[in-house]
Amino acid sequence: METPVAEATTPTPAHFPKSVLTVSRQEFDQLVLTVKKGDSDEEVPLESGLHGYVFMVGPAGSVDSPVVDAAKKIIQPTQDGFTPLYNGDGLLQRIGFGQGQARLTTRIARTPSCIADEISYEKYPPLKFNNLGITRASTLGVTTQLSVTLTPLRFAETDPYRLLISVDMGRPYEINPETLTLVQPIGYLEGAKAPETFIWKGINPLISRLMKVPFGLTMGTAHPSFDFNTGELFTTNLGRSLSSFTPWLRRLAARFPGAATGLSQTAHPERRGFFPWLLRLVLELIEWIAGWLLGFGDRVELLRWRGTDHFDHWQVVLSDGQPLKIQQTLHQLWATRNHIVLIDTAFKISADQLFPFEQSAMVEDVEKLLRHLTDEPQLADTLIYVIRRDQLEGTTTHPKRPPTVTAQSITVPRETAHYIVDYDDSAGIILHTVHSCATDASEIIRKFDDTAYQADSQKDAINDRMRSLSGMLTDGTDIDWIGSYVIDPAQNTVKTCLIQQDFCWGDPVYAYRNMTLKQPDHLDDIYWIFFGAWQELLTEHVTELYAKYPYRQIQIKGPGQTVMGITQEGRATTLCRVHIERHLSESQGLELQLTTPDAYAFPPGHFANSPQFIPRQGGDGSATDGYLICVVLFQLPGDASQDCSEFWIFDAANLQAGPKYRLCSDQIKMGFTIHTTWLPEVTPSAPSSYAIQADFEPAVTAMIGKYQRSRSPEKQQLARDIRALFDTVYARFGQ
């Protein structure tokens, strides 16, 4: 399909900036950033149209991450070659605009588990946390790392904005927009002494029973949805069966339900009599228990919060009455005027991401083998689940037996990691996305990976560059599609509009006017940053994993244009605007047309992420009347050892003109940042009634009691250490 596109300069092949791997844990208060004009070094004041506060969040390693620059607290969390750059405490950044200046304030989002991590590192080595793939764990459980999204909310228009910070694995927390400190989690933990509120269930009931720890693992939605029209926050609490984490266990579990036709009958079919009968009975029992254990625990609870202690929640079932089972993640959720939209998002969480590691060649070989045996591609299709909101009215929820709501399932070809909806669904549910085709955001480079360019004469040099980027996401293995859909749940129909440009590579992240605030009825313009294609990021493993991608458009290797050829040539990180035209007619209903009228290719060797729209103060309120700010990471020209990071600001109506301003400081070092929000003003949070002891103490007391009953002096000392540690956690939380 022909679509107009702005000229984006052709990039020269460049190396991916290692700057993405280093980050400063330094916390700043109102640090004045240097404002530079365009791509020059001329210092200028900012124009008055820039106002309000931009918030960003991303992972910033842990208390024991390898230090690169002690004076600036710069660390490289992925230096071990196994830890993904997702693994780290959330670092909040807030840029305030005013009087021609930009001032930066940063804080680590110190959850109770994050505080316990710091204390145990300093004082109690037996309780110390260690990285475990994408998680960080100790005897006390796993840390909640609030590093992914920011969601403003206010339950009445006259109230000040409140702000949530969320992640896929863990509860959302409210933060104080003024101080950036944590205020309270939303809901309490399993076992808490708080019966009148929402209790988060653990990720699997068997794991919860076996591992009664203060910091249990919960799973929800990283992007909750707040409906500013009705004052309702929607999110989910997920349960996952053990088999859902491992494709081979899932396949094994699928064998077990037909126990009598499985192993037990085929073992000795010719035998008859009591002992063969007994043997078959025992085998059937083993099969049944194994099947139950492996398949037990899949569930989705939809959660609604209206600002009081009472939460409503429902179990989501499909039209056949069976519980909805999420195979990957529910990374994102949206509320339209009449529907809740859930998607099984293309970010898989599998067992190989949780493997422990050691610094030994043998363990590396074992890990490589286990990844080969257990890893599988993300789902190639997008599984959409639509819940009518009228089902939520008139139902009374019970803490332990939630009523059910029915979701209608709709499938569209190609996978989706992020998506956006129009609030108005009167002509159908309008869903906008970029299909990150055969692009797996959960596959990261590890130090044992080999480049896909095994036949290249520069193989060793490419391998060296690639392994030095361990922890970074791998490249996509096909070109992406920009798409919009009109979904009619009543008729079960989907109208599709897809376009594509040469720069559509990698995992894109979006921005638009009013993003995370009151959702527009109709989206006219959406900005996406495409990560691009980089030779160093294309591993042999990921090209093999996606070799049989069913919607493959560009062959990985072979004659003609190939993924390997494009990636070797390189595709620049590109910021583009997608414009959506609507045509509504009686005969055809609503039809959409997409174009990409504006785009900017970042210079070679520059990587950008975390776009955020800032509305122009005194502007006309249109979808492009404002600014786009993003984080840009690069190495100094001619000095690859210097990691650099800046904020770049574009005119949202003229991206191709390049950055209008750059915000710089030799004191800051951002790494991989993720999502963002913007608020016109910040107001301190109201006092919270959250009782941290009621939340954690039942599990803490149980754990201490277990160690106190031991005859081992070490265990008894551990009990005293846990007591002292949690007393400090309670005192420090919220500071």
Ligand SMILES: [Fe+2]
């Ligand atoms: Fe996200």
